[in-house]
Each structure stands twice: as structure tokens, then as C-alpha cells.
Amino acid sequence: MDHRRRVFVLKAGVWLACLIPLGRVTHRFFLGDGLGANPIEELEHWSGFTALWVLTAALGVTPLRRITGWNDLQKVRRLVGLFAFFYAFLHMAAYLALDQFFAWSFIVEDVVERPFITVGTAAFLMLVPLALTSTRGWIRRLGRTWVRLHRLVYASAVLGVIHFFWKERADTLRPWYVALAVGILLGVRAYFALRARWRGARA
């Protein structure tokens, strides 16, 4: 298989993998249990949970590339990141349109007065400029600023995890799984960054 073909297969695979959660929930809705007794709540939980894991996967692309040396992985980083934004957008839309039905006074009250929603909103808003500036043109125009701007993704992931912890009442098992994954990935990045600095200092 030539290189271009391999990259195509990789991209197609990532597309499919990222669409699996959407496919499964659609199947459940139309042919399964209709998402149970409280479909709106189920959609909110599902989209939030999926957004966090896809975002975690996006954070994992660079460390995986560096560890494996498989440089083509860099070509799917934007794709995974945009899918994370897509699911986060669904999460936000489910809350605004289905759960609250655009009851803005209640929405504002939630965002202002309830820390877990404040934090979740911040996590989502941070992803918006990243999604908007993900095109080739913006990457070129922003240059080094782009790199700095896109470090927001770390803050977004951390806030997303905090949102998940604060949302759960008692059983924090699932938030801990995501926290562990995000923690490891941030740790790997910190390790690479420190190693680079250390090497630079010695040279």
C-alpha cells in the first residue's frame, strides 16, 4: 500500500471510530429502547460523556505519535479534535434546546450560580475558537499564536473533567477513569516538554 493510500485508510478509520457513538445512540433511539424513560437526560449524559472521551483521545494523538514514531497520526489530530467539539456541541444543544427549551432566565441562573455548569460552559466555550481556527488558513495566519491558542485544549479537558466530577453525586468511578486518562496524557506531555528543556540546557 502506498503512503497516500495508508493515510486515507487511517483517516477513514478515524472517521468511522468517531461516528460509532452517534451511530449507537441513533440505533438505540429508533430501534432500541428509545433512550429509556428520560431520553433528554440520557442524551445529555451520553453526549457529555462522549465529548470528554473523544477530547481525551484528541489529547492522546501527539503522545502516541511521539512514542510510536508513527508520524502520519498527526494528520488525524484535527479530525479527532473536531469530533470532540462536535459531541460537546451536541451536549450543549441537548441542554439548551431539549432540557431547558431555551428558557434563558433559567439557563443564565444555571451558568452564573451553579459551579458545575459554569465550569462546563467554560470548557465548551474554550473549544469554540479552537474549532474555528482549525483550518489551514488560520493555522498559517496565526503562526506561533496558533500553537499558544490551542493550548486551551488542556484547560478545556481539565474543566470538562471537573464538570463531570461535580455533576456526579456520589459515584465518581467514571469521572476518575477520565481524570486518570487525561492526567496520564498531560503527564506524558509534561515529560516530553521537560526533557526537551533539559536537553536544551545541556547542549
Added chain:
Amino acid sequence: MHIRRKKPWDDVTAAEVTPYETYLDRRRFIQGAAGAAAAVALVPDSVAGALAATGIGQEEVTPYEDVTSYNNFYEFGTDKSDPAKNAGSFTPRPWTVEVAGHCAKPGTYALEDLVVPGDVEDRTYRLRCVEAWSMVIPWQGVPLGTILRRMEPTGDARFVAFETVFRPEEMPGQRRPILPWPYVEGLRMDEAMNDLTLLATGLYGRDLLNQSGAPLRLVVPWKYGFKSIKSIVKISFTAEMPANTWNVMTPHEYGFYANVNPEVDHPRWSQARERRIGEFRRRETLMFNGYGEQVAHMYAGMDLTRYY
């Protein structure tokens, strides 16, 4: 069919409740119709329920499937679908209840001796969960006061404490320290003796399923659902206010009283509105869940913001 006087809490009357058999027929009809038209088959039941509920002023009883598949019963797992999945191996019979504390007749009672068939009544109540969703459930049970009076509480009995069974071998949720097991709850004596307070043994005319708190559970319709403790094995008359599990867990979020109150928000969400299961739009939450006439006098002069 038994005939009885209309009671003040019957704002959802027995006549409005679909009899279980008719309800089953209706489901079969819907399923049949769905089979005939492919387009209809694609509409899930929950959506059909939501559509049916919109524009109808009166309160519809929540479908049996929803009542028995969407449960907060952490003893069987923390997802609302977990209890229905994990409660199958629970053995609700034989069952005994220990009665203890300040009363003349403490002891261990068999369920059959505690709940006599002749005392069982139908009560259709709203159930408002502290998580801001609600249902309308046709319960069967005995007014708690009827049973408590038989135990002849003494003058020192100012509160009633309840305890859920602890059986980690049958209740997978209890194998992890999610909550301090066993689950405990409590009521003030006047609340326990209130006409509305029910010890339920059934719903929709059938024995309680394990996920609904079989074989015996409390139903306190003007309080958030977590007060309505399930699978009760112990009832004690106490002089001091007993502990209740969620208050022990997060005292700033859950109080002892837990009266449904649209004006006192949960720290993490508004209590002003709720989603009735099966409906799309949220509806306004009613003070004392709409049972103010029967219960508000018990809290006269109390600061309900402080005693939430």
C-alpha cells in the same frame, strides 16, 4: 371493584388511572399499529408518550415500563437503568421487619403480620425526585400511621427511623462504598402519622418489583423521592432526630425535611421546574408537590430555607 369516599389527596382520581389490563391492551394496540405502519414503528415509546402527554391538561399516570425501568436505588447500581438490570436475584420473601425503640410492642414482625390485606388501599401520588424529574404512580399500601399505632409508641417517640436491608451478595451497589450502607431515613412523628404517608407493597395492582423497593417501602409524596426509603427491614421510634443517608453524605445539599419546594434550589440545580417522565417541556414544581393542603400546617412558622 371496591368503592370508597373520595379523599382529599385524590386529585388524581382512580377513574383517571388506566386499569392495568386496559393499559396492556393499549400497548398491544400500539405495538400492532406500529407493526402495520413502518413509520410508526420508528417512533420509540417514550416519544409517543411525550406526544400523547402534550396539550393534555390532566395528569397522566406514568407508564408501568417507565416506573419500573427508571429508578434511583443505588443498592443495585447508580445508573437509573441499573436497578431493573441488577435486581433480579434479590429475594424479597420471606421478609421480616424489626420494630424497635420507644413503643409498647417492639419485636420482629413477618411482613404478612405487618401488612394485612384488608388494610391495603390504592393511592395515586405524584413522585418528585430531588433531581427534578417526576412521575405519577398508582401505589397500593397501608397508611404508615395505621401500622405505627398498633405498635403503641410511647411519649418519648418523637421521630421514626427506617433502615434498608443490607445484602451485598444480592445488591451489587452495596459492594462499593458509594453511600454509607445501609441506607437510612427518618420522619418526624407527625409526618409519619400524616394521612398521606404510605407503606407501599405494590404499584399498578401488582407486588412491588425488586427495583421499586420490594417488598415494603415508604412513600412520602410531599417530600423528595430519597425520603421514600426502599426495602425496609427496620422501623424504630426515637426521641432524637434520626440520621438520613443523603444528609450524612452532603449536608449542604440534602436536609432532613426534604419537602418539595420550588423556591429552595438545590445547590447544583433549580427546583422551580421538573420534567414529568413522558413529557417534553418542563412543568412548574408545586409547593409540597401539590399536597400543601394536607401537610403545610406541619411546617407553619418554620423557615423552609433553613430546614430544607
